Amino acid sequence: MTDLITLQGVNKYYGDYHALRQIDLKIRQGEFFSLLGPSGCGKTTLLRTIAGFEETSSGSLHIDGRDMRGVSANHRPTNMVFQSYAIFPHLSVGENVAFGLRKDPRGKAEKARAVERALEMVGLGGYGGRRAHALSGGQRQRVALARALILEPKVLLLDEPLSALDKKMREQMQVELMRLQRQVGITFILVTHDQEEALVMSDRIAVMFEGEIGQLDDPETLYRRPNSKRVASFIGLMNFLRGRVTEVGAQIEVEVAGLGRCAVPAEQAPAGAAPGDMSIGIRPETLAILFEGETTDRRVVRGMVDEVVYYGDMTYYDVRIEGVEKPLTISMKNLIGRPVLDVGTATRVAWDERSLVLLAG
Amino acid sequence: MRKDSRLSDEERRTIALISVPFVYALLLLALPLGAIVLFSFWTQDFLDIDTAFTLDNYREALSGPIYRTLIGRSLWIAGSVTAVTVILAFPIAYFVSFHVQPSRKSLWLFLITIPFWTSYLIRVFLWKVILGYNGVLNTSLQGVGLIDEPLTFILYNANAVVITLAHAFAPFAILPIFVALEKIDRSLLEASQDLGESKVTTFLRVTLPLAMPGVVAAVLIVFIPTIGDYVTPRLVGGPNGLMIANMIQTQFLRLNNAPLGAALAIIAMICVTVIALAFVWLNRKWLRSR
Structure with missing residues (x-):
């Protein structure tokens, strides 16, 4: 064109x-x-x-x-x-x-x-x-x-x-x-x-x-x-976490507050990312609440439901996780058999390093 | 309140509210108007009034050349005043609406009304001073050497009446046109330019048609009072600038012929009504098209 x-x-x-x-x-x-x-x-x-x-x-x-x-x-x-x-x-x-x-x-x-x-x-x-x-x-x-x-x-x-x-x-x-x-x-x-x-x-x-x-x-x-x-906060919903880049190579080693250490592909970080403090963005739909009996091969962290907003087709949960500043917003489809959790319920959250975005500042 | 009262509370209140203005209107508008209509069908018999029905007054008013001349001149002067006033008022209204900062607009409108701070009569006299043989205008023009002799066509004739009335009625024309221009959505002008029209053609195709209701209102507001104006022709009109209102006054007070004066008044009123209705109809047409 x-x-x-x-x-x-x-x-x-x-x-x-x-x-x-x-x-x-x-x-x-x-x-x-x-x-x-x-x-x-x-x-x-x-x-x-x-x-x-x-x-x-x-x-x-x-x-x-x-x-x-x-x-x-x-x-x-x-x-x-x-x-x-x-x-x-x-x-x-x-x-x-x-x-x-x-x-x-x-x-x-x-x-x-x-x-x-x-x-x-x-x-x-x-x-x-x-x-x-x-x-x-x-x-x-x-x-x-x-x-x-x-x-x-x-x-x-x-x-x-x-x-x-x-x-x-x-x-x-x-x-x-x-x-x-x-x-x-x-x-x-x-x-x-x-x-x-x-x-x-x-x-x-x-x-x-x-x-x-x-x-x-x-x-x-x-x-x-x-x-x-x-840009991340203007377009759609985005959770921001504090993070620290420890090593830059083929993959970028990053320590995410509350979630732990992981390696993310270089294209998920801005060009020229160097070791130091960075913001980590995670979209609500890339996180998942693990309901009773569900298992995953993704990484899991424990938390507690802080807020529930029910939209009919979706439910938005705010989940408090130790070491994370603000509760993480997680959107879940209301599939058959899935309950709507109450505020205060202890739960597990599945996350994936492929959905992390490293952001300057 | 009695149950069998034939008027409800609300009706009583309505009647109480409108009765005073109604009586006022009846005494000061309807009765004199009715009297004029009656008089126009009677005859003056020296000091008495002959109340036998007759159309002689109308016959005389419509056939006498002097009356026809005066009615024709009144229409012509009022038409000229209206044309001059509206044509001069439009650019002023346009300027205030389009080129004055919004915060300054009310100041400008305020300034436009300044002529109203003095009485109408004093303003007419001032024009006499300006337009006179040894007046401000003539001495200035002679002073700068533009003319050798004082201009005589500017006072004591129809021109002087037109100049004076056009000045007196300018704000009445500026305000309705200004309001009509203010109501025009400015994005319409941008849309017109976006669609390929220049500033001039945008004015002709968008601004002017949308301002037409204001122009028609201005025409009516200026034309209706000027046709019956009495003071200005009397003071600056000279013998050739007199209008129908002056003749009506003469008939009533000098010639002691109230019936003929009444007939002339009715004829003048009918003329105004016909022309005003034509403009109202025009305005309707404009308004219906949106």
Whole structure:
């Protein structure tokens, strides 16, 4: 895949506030790319910079090989789906979708067909004559999508498009957006603060903190091998334990507080890990509670149930283990025959060195 | 409270609450209006009023060239005032809404209302001082050598009436347009640019249509009171700047012909009503389209 968008050393200041810090980023042709981060991390600013609504303070931005310096939003090969959808209230659905076609040389009838096709693509076939104010939130979003996609942009920018929808609608739209992206083959850049949404939809995710990109990887790598504590704690749930690296070789020897000594493969540690104190991350689903009579060939440590949160399909236990600072969160599927333990129950916890992630700091 | 009372508690309270304003409106609005309507069908007979029904007043009002001229001029002046006021008010409202920091907007609105701190009459007199033969404007222009003789077309004619009224009604036009502009979601303007429109075409395709209800409101608010204005034409209008209200006053107080004055008042009212309804209808059309 070729790079469609290239950002080099992009900085953005609002007065003294440093909103984007030295962003270097390459976004590939045809990928579903997400900018993920907590609010105020600069992800929307970065998106608006690509759209042309914000000027960069320094650095360069190229889209499809063209320098975008001095190119205003109406001349960029990008289109945006706004968080508020920005549907024109004085126009009908069809007029909204046709808004960007004014300079299109095609004839009236052809344009009308294009509008109908765009509406059908987003599942709103036949809605062209409706008034914009009569639409539901989900329908507005589809209109916004059709209005952007009809112009066949090189890049579609989506600014938290699902945040205004309820949970069911959101999940449905996630699937639909992915289908749409595969169908049209346009590069999508999604801004979201919802890590689950980013993991579900994206080919690659850039996690941003305080104007910087903390990590850029595919969803699986991001989840399994976060490169820092802040990425690890932002994406999914993560238990943090104190640890000390004693020896670095083909494997890394590490002493984990409360769990004991073990050797982990080098790819589970940051490059250039040296002996010394490190944080150890363990995902809740890679730990397991051993119920009465269960055995395992994995390593086992004793603990006591500190908290139980029952979710129906899952139960989350907080288990206190001697020598571990905070109780470890463990998620267990509620399989047939498995009881839900009470607070205070003594139990055994199985763990595996393959699921440990070594993190700096 | 008696059980057989025909009014419930709530109804009594409602009647008690509205009775005072209702009586007030009846005495000061409905009765005078009714009297005017009645008068317009009567005849003045020197000091007495002949109460026999007649349409002569209307016949005279509609056929007399002087009345037609005055009604036509009133409509023309009110239309000009409205056009000038709204066209000048729009950029001001736009500037305050789009280019003034949000924290400063209320200060700006406050400043716009400053002309209201002096009485209407004093403001009209001030315009006399500014526009007069030896007024501020003429002496300044002569002082800088732009003109050799004082301009005479700016006072004691229709132009002076338009200038004075346009200034007096400016805030009434600025405020509704400002409110309409404030209500426009700024992301709509970005969306328009994102879809390929420049700032100018965005204004024409998005901002202006969405501001139309405010513009129509401003037109009504300026047009309706100016058409019946009496003080300004009297003070700065000269003989050629007089409007229908001045003639109505003359009929009632100078020529002692209240019935003809009443008929003229009714005709002027009908003109305003027809034009106002046309604009209300236009506004409805705009509002329905969203």
